[in-house]
Amino acid sequence: MVEPCGMLVMGRWLIIIGALLFFLGVIVQFAPWLISWFGKLPGDIRIESERGKIFIPITSMLIISIIITLLINLFKR
Numbered sequence: 021m022v023e024p025c026g027m028l029v030m031g032r033w034l035i036i037i038g039a040l041l042f043f044l045g046v047i048v049q050f051a052p053w054l055i056s057w058f059g060k061l062p063g064d065i066r067i068e069s070e071r072g073k074i075f076i077p078i079t080s081m082l083i084i085s086i087i088i089t090l091l092i093n094l095f096k097r
Contacts (some may be wrong), residue, residue: 059075059080061077061080062079063082064078064079065077065078
C-alpha cells in the first residue's frame, strides 16, 4: 500500500519535534544552567503584586524565534 507524500513529511516532522523535545528535557534535567538566561533578559516583562504575577518574556521569545527560523531555513536547503 502506498502512503501519500504528506503523511511521510508529517511523520518526519513529528520525529524531529519529538527528538528536540527529548533533548530539551535532557538539558533541563541535567544542565539547567544552559537555559537559565530565559526570562532574565532586558525587555522581558515581570510584574509582581500581592494579587498575582505576570510574566511576558518578549526578548527571550524573539531570540528563540530567530533561532528556530534559522534552523528551519538550514534544514530546508
